[in-house]
Amino acid sequence: MQAVLECPKTTVIRLQGNLNAVNALEFERDLTAALTQNDVSILLVDLAAVESLDSAGLMAFVSALKLAQNLGRSLKLCSVSPAIKIIFELTQLDGVFEFEDNSESVTVNF
Template identity: 75%
Template sequence: MQAVPKCPKITVIRPQGCLSAANALELERNLIAALAQHDVSLLLVDLAAVEFLDKSGLMALVSAHKLAQNLGRSFKLCSVSSSIRMILELTQLDEVFEISEDNLDLAVA
């Protein structure tokens, strides 16, 4: 009998435009709903289409990251533009979040 490795289930969330006070609560709800699925082992937030991020958007990401940790799940950001990366660096959240260059990096992770 062969041991079959368990394949991780990856859920990808792709927010678009501005992540600000106007839509941060909706983003947080979507992230929490994705993490609430029992078979999800990795939540990947693809920021390729995000043009702007304010403190409310950051707090939604931090909240979901904390929940993922509490549930024993992985949480990654990918396709982070240079302007969003600068915000993460200024807030030192680049040291908190695991950031992949793009979602293809998951194949080797």
């Protein structure tokens, strides 16, 4: 009998500053590029240093999540401050996205 174990590769993107209409398109392109790499299974976006998030930034996350789902990959958000987390709660997207406490807390299951 042969057993095959696949170890998913996690890529971490650490954001800082403001995620808004000025830079949301560039951010979405970066997420798309990271998700379409052949060896990436989990894309973890670290929001610890993000100061603000507007609707354009939120839409970049939604687009990236749709792409991840279509590719059979996982998109997780971590280190989300209460001020940013409330935006996800107000838009009822907190039930759609996966949240981790910090980037070290991501577990890999075999």
